[in-house]
Amino acid sequence: MNLEKLARRCALGVCFAGLVAGAGYAQSQDPGSQSQDIKQDKKDIRQDKRDLRQDRKDRNQDQRDINHDKRDLRQDRRDRNQDQRDINHDKRDLGRDERKYGNNSSQVANDKKDLHQDRQDRNQDQRDINHDKRDLHQDRKDRNQDQKDINKDKKDLRQDRRDLRHDRKGH
DSSP, X not given: OHHHHHHHHHHHHHHHHHHHHHHHHHHSOOHHHXXXXXXXXXXXHHHHHHXXXXXXXXXXXXXXXXXXXXXXXXXXXXXXXXXXXXXXXXXXXXXXXXXXXXXXXXXXXXXXXXXXXXXXXXXXXXXXXXHHHHHHHHHHHHHHHHHHHHHHHHHHHHHHHHHHHHHHHTO
């Protein structure tokens, strides 16, 4: 009976070992699909690098736009401030000329005309300032989005490189 138990256990052990080996073989990849995975990973890496270059290019262009808008904004503010100084000067001239020549004089009419023109200039400069502020806000928003895209592409690139290493090892 001992011999019979021993034979049965050995047979069961061989069967179990065969099942384990068969399952392991069934789970292993064939070399063809492994090389396909490696090809696909390399393709993904190239695409990620292209995306990364393009996102960096976009971000840098947005930064140049931001710098340009800042210059425009500073210039428009200087222009608006100069126009406000002209308005203040024309108001003083108008007051002096009204006292000196009267309300119906040609000097007063010229001062009113100058004052009107300076106010129009100042208002136009203020509109330009508001427009430049909107542009600046949008450019900053674009730049920040491009930076987020860069970070995502870097993450994708790392993941694809990790996948490539994993596939090369045959896992």
